[in-house]
Amino acid sequence: MEMLTSTFGVLDATLRVSTPLILASMAGLFSERSGIVDIGLEGKMLAAAFAAGSVAAVTGSAWLALLCAVIVGVALAMVHGFACITHRGNQVVSGLAINILASGLTVVLGIAWFRQGGQTPSLSGDARFLPIELPFNQTLSDVPILGQFYADVISGHNIIVYIAWLVVFLSWVVVYRTRFGLRLRAVGENPLAVDTGGLSVSGLRFSAVAICGGLSGIAGAYLSTAQNASFVREMTAGQGYIALAALIFGKWRPVPAMFACLMFGFLDAVAIRLQGVVLPVIGEIPVQAIQALPYVLTVVLLAGFIGRATAPKAVGTPFVKER
């Protein structure tokens, strides 16, 4: 019984931790599928988290905070697009610029506006996204295992967790079942063909990058208004890069990328619980080893030792329209 409760506890934590990863890796998916490398997920999430934290603190409305986070995410994505699509700048350099800019600017503005050492004031009540109980969770919790699973793991999260699942489903639909998705995939594989077909390569890429910005915005808002009760400096702590790793792990496909996020989230949830625990046979696993595991696994995968991860063909190369 105790075993079951603690397992459910870990799974519950897994869902909470992996939500921003899922949102950010779906964000990256749209950008990279259109041929634009995005290592700026981290920066967009951080800036959005700050925007959400500040707006929620000032207005007291979590939804307004979410909206502003999305706007900030899209705005930074437009900067990325302006540099990489309009001016054919180096996409990695541009993403890095956004990360560094966000890391500096959030602290500068945070201290100038709130004077709390870079933090935003702590939020409560309507300023946050609070856990919601799904229907029937009380009645079903008496049902052994499945009912408990529903009550303990599925129910009781905030709305953004459920939005994240919806986003995965929608991403799959958009990418594989719509005309836009077909064009999106085409522009990431062979932009010249798309251009010859009479479509605007930059138009498609700009819309993909905008979707990416919006989704990273939601991921950022989750960090400061749902998972935590304020913005803290550097609160993304590499999650943007983990999301990128998950995207590669999922071979640039929505559902596998989601599972990669869940796996990385699970590792994170387990790492906290394994601290100082001595396991049979293996002994004590250093927390740092589990924390580094997503990065190590990604390197191993990229090296082709466990399957092959093939990026969209045109990713990273600016498109030059023939004259």
Add this chain to the structure above:
Amino acid sequence: MSINTSNIALPGWLEIVVIPVLNILLALISAGLIMLAIGVNPVEAVGIMIYGAFGYDEAIGYTLYYTTNFIFTGLAVAVAFHANLFNIGGEGQAYIGGLGVGVVFLTLDSYLPTLLLIPLGIAAAGLFGAAWAFIPAWLQAHRGSHIVITTIMFNFIAASIMVYLLVNVLIKPGQMSPESRLFDEGAWLPFMHEFLARFGFEVSRSPLNVSLFFALICCLFVWIYIWRTRWGYELRTSGYSESAARYAGIQPKTIIISAMCISGALAGFVAVNEIMGVHHRLLLNFTAGYGFTGIAVSLMGRNHPVGIIVASLLFGILYQGGAELAFEIPKITREMVVAIQGLIILFSGALALMLRPWVVHIYLKFSSVDAVEPV
């Protein structure tokens, strides 16, 4: 704009001086706008920064101490850039370079004389940094995994390894903070104030140490290597066109690995300044983002050692002047420098070509038409 401006050659002074300077000005103007937005007078801020960076002896020392780090990481990024490789892993390579210094000094510092310890420490910093760059390079050359992603991942892996080692293995017994014991004094690089005192010059104490000279020697070697040796020629050829290099009998795989190892070693030398010169013990996060700043430095200095020295000095001024600024104006924090760094990477890196069409148009207006030949 009806003509394709990217095919029109500009005279060197426009390409090498005017456009980069305009880009940096754009970045600094944006930084000024941010300062205005938080209610700080940018002109006053610039005054404080310049005073903070050059106004007194100690400030100059600090400025040059930061400059030293940026020269190492800037050169590291530049060498890789010439081979068309983007080494984002300077941060991790510098960190592991520190581990090299730590391992060598913690085992040998009481047995060997200074004259042996210092070269050993420098070699260890370079070797460990190179080794940390070798793995991503090998994976890129032989397994086709993208160097950008692997070096990012290796930064995080390096951070985890260092936390583990410092917390569990290398920590000085009986203390709380994860730091190694102090090295024996024989392993310390002389501070600049000590060094100059020997020649009768009195300067104030600062973290500046003789590794600045080593950084300048590295600049010279990188220049010779890239522009005056066969290997450098092969490196640039391979970076410019891999297929052309292959036809010319150059092995791109060897180039990728050697370029990255040199790059990693240069990044590892940050530990020479930080660990051997200043802290004299191994500690967490001594790299403090210098590896990433190296990217901005390299972009700004257009991957040339002379440009890198100038850009490193500018970043040294920004870092030290920024500290003074944060001290004088409470509304501003040191992170303002990080934001400026981001803006510089954006304008002189990602948007480097933004102004070029305008400059070409202005240039064409002022020069006779037949003087311009398309290339």
